[in-house]
Each structure stands twice: as structure tokens, then as C-alpha cells.
Amino acid sequence: MKIKKSFPDKSGHFGSFGGCYAPETLMGLLIDLDKEFQKIKKDRTFKKEFEFYLKEYAGRPTNLYLARRLSSHLKTLKVYLKREDLLHTGAHKINNTLGQILIARRLGKTRIIAETGAGQHGVATATVAALFGLPCVIYMGSEDIRRQSLNVFRMKLMGAQVIPVQSGSKTLKDAMNEAVRDWVTNVRDTFYIIGSVAGFHPYPVMVRTFQSVIGQEARRQFLAKEGRLPDYLVACVGGGSNAMGLFHPFYHERQVKMIGVEAAGHGLSSGEHSAAIAKGKVGVLHGSKSLLLQNKDGQVQIAHSVAAGLDYPGVGPEHAYYHLIGRAQYVSVDDQQAMGGLKLLARTEGIIPALETAHAIAYLEKLARLVGANRRFARTPKTVIVCLSGRGDKDMNQISQLI
Amino acid sequence: MNNRISQTFDNLRLQKKKAFIAFITAGHPSLKATYNLVLALEQAGVDIIELGVPFSDPMAEGVTIQASSQWAIKQGASLQKVLNLVKHLRERTQIPIALMTYYNIVFNYADEKFVKDAVACGVDGVIIPDLPPAEAGLLRKAARTADFATVFFIAPTTALARIKPIADASSGFIYYISLTGVTGARRSLPPTIIPDIKRIKRVTNKPICVGFGISTPQQVAAINRFADGVIVGSAIVKEIQKYAHSKNLVAKVTAFVRRLISF
Structure with a gap:
């Protein structure tokens, strides 16, 4: 039996899940991002560019x-x-960060931020930021910094600034809170590369598409x-x-x-x-x-x-x-x-x-x-x-x- | 029965006055202190109280309100307890009270039950920074029939086309965010506030109040020349934090708020 209906719907709902529970400051950007994402799905130039980096750069x-x-x-x-x-x-994280940084460039954003837990997404983001010459800030829980010191070193080597997050459990969720706070402050020039099929619409479907x-x-x-x-x-x-x-x-x-x-x-x-x-x-x-x-x-x-x-x-x-x-x-x-x-x-x-x-x-x-x-x-x-x-x-x- | 928030704005308009809205986190430093603070703030001339129900992951808050939220959670301040607090306050005061929280707290309680219980306890409205009108269908429906205010936000980044639908979905007042950023006191505020308020006024008659970053009497006065009111949060919460262990907490905080209003 085949399920014909495709998810998510236009506003990012997978049945009753998903959606876009975002602070108003971000809504304009999220709407623009969704429009751009719809566009690149059909854009052959984007597809070729993405495939080029996946093959020649990521392997x-x-x-x-x-x-x-x-x-x-x-x-x-x-x-x-x-x-x-x-x-x-x-790790697989590079598939997504390559896709997102290409979108960020299309939206004219000049600064990249990300959250990271194990540091793999942080490394993959620092990597593509270095590849395209964009400044990059990574938020990482201080507990994770302790557990993953090698990845912290890798990010710094590639020129990213790693900001330790001390609030809450000092892990991934708190790093994400802090990244969102940076984003609402710098939304006009900053692109937030989210590392998982989570977050505000269109991130879950966009990350799914790249992965x-x-x-x-x-x-x-x-x-x-x-x-x-x-x-x-x-x-x-x-x-x-x-x-x-x-x-x-x-x-x-x-x-x-x-x-x-x-x-x-x-x-x-x-x-x-x-x-x-x-x-x-x-x-x-x-x-x-x-x-x-x-x-x-x-x-x-x-x-x-x-x-x-x-x-x-x-x-x-x-x-x-x-x-x-x-x-x-x-x-x-x-x-x-x-x-x-x-x-x-x-x-x-x-x-x-x-x-x-x-x-x-x-x-x-x-x-x-x-x-x-x-x-x-x-x-x-x-x-x-x-x-x-x-x-x-x-x-x-x-x-x-x-x- | 008329909503206390709308009544207050009607009265202020007749007197050609502006609203001063004070935000405090319920349970910071304790629920008992919050009770006393609300009563004292009313005496100090505050028109509306915005009472924060703490959430573990307040992504729109700066460090001051983050810290007060964590403190209040440790004190056991839950939505249920804050509703009870307002119920007790209603024996002593009719000052309009809106709750400010994040959507998971309301969703976890269930939207309809929240509106029903909030109204029964004497709460007049709710402000939820991570709930845009498009996701607020259930809450708005329940709120409309109960004459319960739902305050939505307009930001400096809100496109012109979004302003009208947000204004239409809002009741009580519209919350204009003064800057792109999180809550927290700032030395100076962006010049975009005034033209933005004028733009919003063109599409709605609803009161517009400005919040985020406001911390001095001068800022309050400057914004009130154009807006219908201001919201001061972090600056007051900081003062509460400073005197959290002091016997003079209520006196110190009210003195600070009086200075803000007096300008």
C-alpha cells in the first residue's frame, strides 16, 4: 500500500507535529527562507552546485x-x-551544512551561527564557513566542550569562534537557546545553520531534503x-x-x-x-x-x-x-x-x-x-x-x- | 463584563495618559514576595502587571530574565501556582494582570483549560513570545468567547503585509518589540521605533505598547510621546534580584519604578 500524501503541509506540519513556533523577530526571515527553499528545490543550478560540493568536497x-x-x-x-x-x-552532518550555506549565500547573509552537541555539526558548520570565507560562531554547552575537546580544537583551527554556554544543562538544548538569542539579535545579516531535522519550519523539511x-x-x-x-x-x-x-x-x-x-x-x-x-x-x-x-x-x-x-x-x-x-x-x-x-x-x-x-x-x-x-x-x-x-x-x- | 486591560486603556485614553506596564517573574524571589510586589507596584502607579510564568528554556530572554526564571522554577513556581496567586491577589486588587510565558507551559496545561482557569482566577490576558497568530488558533478561539486578551508581537523585522493580521489577532494591546534582540536593558534604543509605531497606527486603533530594552525614565518618556504605553521588565527584575535577600525589597523596587514613571 502506498501513502500518496506528502508531508509537511505548507506551514510545516507533519500531522499535528511541526509548525513554526517562532518569535516574531524571526518570522520574516523564516518566511523568506521557506520561499528560497521552495525555489531551490526546482532550481537546476542549485542542484548542480550542491552536488558538486557533495562529490568533490565532501566525498x-x-x-x-x-x-x-x-x-x-x-x-x-x-x-x-x-x-x-x-x-x-x-559524519553525515556535512551534507546539511553544505546545503544550508549555499542557501545562506543566496539570501545574502554574511555571518554564520550554529549550535552543536557532539561537535560534529559545529565542525561541519565551521568547515563550510571556512570554505566560503564567512565568519562563524558556534554555541556549545560547556559540559559538551569538556566531553568533546578535540572537536572544539578543530572548529577553532578553522577560524570559528566557539562560545561556551553555561545556562541550564550546559548541553545541546541550551546551546540552541543561545544560538536563537544570537539570531534574534543579528537576524538581518546572520544565517542560523540548524544541525538536525528540528527547529522552526522550514528547517525540519530543509534538513531532511539535504540529508x-x-x-x-x-x-x-x-x-x-x-x-x-x-x-x-x-x-x-x-x-x-x-x-x-x-x-x-x-x-x-x-x-x-x-x-x-x-x-x-x-x-x-x-x-x-x-x-x-x-x-x-x-x-x-x-x-x-x-x-x-x-x-x-x-x-x-x-x-x-x-x-x-x-x-x-x-x-x-x-x-x-x-x-x-x-x-x-x-x-x-x-x-x-x-x-x-x-x-x-x-x-x-x-x-x-x-x-x-x-x-x-x-x-x-x-x-x-x-x-x-x-x-x-x-x-x-x-x-x-x-x-x-x-x-x-x-x-x-x-x-x-x-x- | 469588560476586560480589565481594555478598560484601563479606555480610561487612560480619556485622560490622555499612557500605560506603564511592569513585568516581574512570578516566584522571584518567592511567590509571597510577588504577591506583595504586585500590590505595591499598583500603589506606585503601575497600570498593568505582566506576570512571568517561568519556563526552563526562555529563548527570547536576556540573562536577567533567564536568571529570574531559573530562580522561580527552583521556588516551584508553576502555572497552577501562579493562577492561584492571581486568585488571591483578586481579593485585594483589580489591577489588570496578563501572564507572560512560553507556549509549552500553556500547551502542557491545555489551551482551553488554561483560558477557562485563568479567567476564573482573574487573569486578563496572555503574552506568548513563541506563539505567532498562525499557530494560536485554539487559544484565540477560547480567548474570544471568554473576553480574554491575546497579545501578539510586532518586531522591527515584521513585513508590512503581516502587520494587519497580527493587529487583528491581538486583543488588549499590541506588543511592539523595540529592537532586534532579546529582553534586557540597553543604553540607547533604535530610531526605527517611532516610524514603525506610526506605520502600525495606520492599520489599527488598538493600543500599541513598546517593550524590550527600556530601562530609564528618559526612554519611557520618549517612547510615550508616540506609543500608548511602555513595558519595562529586565530593569525591574534586576532591581528585584539586587534586593532579593533584603527586608526592604518591596520598598526599593517600588521606589525604582516610581522614578521610571515620574518623568
């Missing part, structure tokens, strides 16, 4: 690699890794190798940009099951996790309505994950929508299991994933058991594409302390 297409030793370890799964970790800067290159390539590559579509797509979900990038091009193919892996931190019952879909309520934060970790009074709760890039109390509105209609399934993996996933991939394939990505790898063991338990499928392994969203280099300091 696309990325490989779809059959992980043989991991697959034989898992027994019931045949796992393909979509190697976004091989991109310039080491969809992951799923489009994977789809083509998988068809060429296997002559059919995969049984499962698996990706980690914080805000959810790598997952949406992989999932969205398969949206209409109902036989392809999608699994988003949230961070269970110290465990879902501990209260210290980032599982907005598993444990959140509908709420509004940073410009869109989605599922949100909050207390009974509507105060946003502090998220926790060993992976700084998943440490966000909300989730992109389109994921909340996929969850609501049952198009994707959302599961969670705790800190310890994620470390297990990291070691598993390192030992079986010689690939060290980012701590964020390790959550997706860790879930494969459970998925393999579930598939194995169903005897009918026991003989032929199920095929899986995992989005290997980023590499683990940035996490070496933190991992060496954890092991």
Missing part, C-alpha cells in the same frame, strides 16, 4: 559496505553499512547489489537527521521496516536518558511541536546520554509523526549497550563508530535475536542497512576513560 557517494564478519557474528542478519563516517569531517542523499544513494546501491529493497533500516536518533536522511527516500515502500534507536542513557526507568519518543509527551520547544521530555508543569527536562550528539530532550517532528502513524519503530539502547556496540564493530570490522552511531550498532544484536526467534526466517538472513553516521575519532578521549 560522495559514500560506500554501502557489506559487513561480513559482523553479519556472521549476528547470524540472522546481513548488514550493510552506509559509510557516512567516511565523509569529510567524519536524503543518504537514503537515495543507499537505495540505489542496495538495489544494484541485492536486486531488491532491504528488510530493515536502522539509525540512531537524537534530533534525528541521519535517520530521517536514510528513512525518507523509503517512506512509500511499506515493506522496508524502519527502526530509530534512541539513547536510553542510564536506563529508561532511571530518568536519565534522551528517549523523547519512548518517554516524552507532546510539547513545543525550539520552534516545533513534537515529543519532548518534560515534567508535569511543562518544564523541559535535562536529557542524558553518553553520546553528546544524542543528548537532546526532544526529537524532530517528522519522527514523532512516523512514530504516531507507525511508519517507523523507535527503540532504545543504554550507555553500556552502546559501548558494547562500539567494541563489536571495532573488533569485527575494524571500524570505530561514533558513540552516537554505536547505539544503532548495539541494537543489531537485539534485532538479530528477534529475527532468529521467528523460525520461519531463521534460514535466510534478513537484510539491513545501518546508517554509520559518524566515526569515533572525536570520542577517543571519552572512550579511553570509560573502558
